[in-house]
Amino acid sequence: MTQTVLESATKTAIIGFDQPFCVIGERINPTGRKKLAAELEAGDFSTVESDALAQVAAGATVLDVNAGVVYNSNPNPNETEPPLMRKMIELVQGLVDVPLVIDSSVAPALEAGLSVCKGRPMVNSVTGEEEKLEYILPLVKKYNVPVVAISNDDTGISEDPEVRFAVAKKIVERAADFGIPSHDIVVDPLVMPIGAMAGAGRQVFELVRRLREELKVNTTCGASNISFAMPNRSGINSIFIPMAAACGMTSAIMNPLHEAEMMAIRAANLLNNNDPHGADWIRANKVEGESPAGARGGREGRRRRRG
């Protein structure tokens, strides 16, 4: 059974076919969060701190850390992002003990993050683009860490799932050339918005199954993208993730503060036989005072108040 092992200084998180679905918290990311971006440029890390604590409290077992701010004072992220990434990783690892994902499209920022991160973080990401493969894979090998492989290449993102599968296969093969085993590659098959492409859901389900059966790799995705521009996004996301999990998806980069999605993942773990004795489901769904003693106590309490 394929297992991708992530570690902090003290904790292990495993992404795997026979493991509970791995929830990777997406919140520590200034992309599309203007207030957070401004805070980071000003050296204010209060939102990073509260996001780290809240996501772990909500059940994330891994946190993604993205430092992708373009400073108003300096428009070159190759200069500004590496020190910011170092600072954010040190800060987050001082607060919470879950393993991290170092997330950047700026290669020196990935290297900066890897140089300070304790444990065995995952790199996010490599793609099938030649330049990325040649820069990122040696880094992944040097630090002996797993990596997210996004299935686009120099020709862009293909709408054809056959092409996206072929790109994933190419990345796995190139990684093997560098001595990186396939169990350290977590493929993101790319989730398109269903509002723009009606077959986007089925496409992901079929890709995930092939990636698992043919390449034997773990998979992840930016789950909420599926529902972009649709009403009741949480209603769609909380069904999309279990359906993908039924087809073999083993992790997602997502917002763990959304309770509907988290409860759906608990049910999916139970139904996929990855919740021993249903312990997690039962704990999360226990009714207060449901035990006979509790129920009696409640009624007696009410009687006393009335009497």
Next chain:
Amino acid sequence: MTQTVLESATKTAIIGFDQPFCVIGERINPTGRKKLAAELEAGDFSTVESDALAQVAAGATVLDVNAGVVYNSNPNPNETEPPLMRKMIELVQGLVDVPLVIDSSVAPALEAGLSVCKGRPMVNSVTGEEEKLEYILPLVKKYNVPVVAISNDDTGISEDPEVRFAVAKKIVERAADFGIPSHDIVVDPLVMPIGAMAGAGRQVFELVRRLREELKVNTTCGASNISFAMPNRSGINSIFIPMAAACGMTSAIMNPLHEAEMMAIRAANLLNNNDPHGADWIRANKVEGESPAGARGGREGRRRRRG
């Protein structure tokens, strides 16, 4: 693409790989409903009437009709059930226009139902038991109707999914001997409670996939059985159905009055690309007064009341 066609006098319901998930309303069934059983023996059909109307209003596109009452006045269902089944089917078809499933373990009751039912109902059920095969399949052939095939046989219900698959295959082959095509067989792979068998969910997902890929048949199940004796049953059922649908399940015999399950099925249809233009999802999730005109109208109305 496999299609199983059910008809009433005026309406068609299709169970199929490229169709919205077919919701078969389960409520018209006295099993485990003592009050309904007593009403039926007393000739009171008010609950049957209200259940028929409520289930269709809630979105069931097919209704199951089961007349399985053991009368206190006559313990022989071979005598009492056939006339009751006739009466119930005539009553339901007088009230609602969806196709029906004639559900009985008493063979003469199936025949009585078939003799009066308008359109093309489905028979529920045949099993792999020899006596059933020899009695039910000729009936199915005579009336040219589809049939639910439950994957147990004379040895009982096997916990081994290989055996359950083999039983389903045997039924499909025997049906072919009678001239019944496989698209008129809807296999119920049997859903065990996850509380009694931790692998019950995964087992169904894998069986459904094999039944679809290898036998090319539609599938159904008594969905709620999966969550028996667990807390928050609706939370489990509403994730189980989409996961099964992602693996190829095309219908379920279920309670359409449970809103969480019905909304989950709408999301599953959208994600499986069986909701053209997302029309059903958008209609079901439209926020009241969300359109500019509607919102204005609402505000003006309030202003007028205040002014």
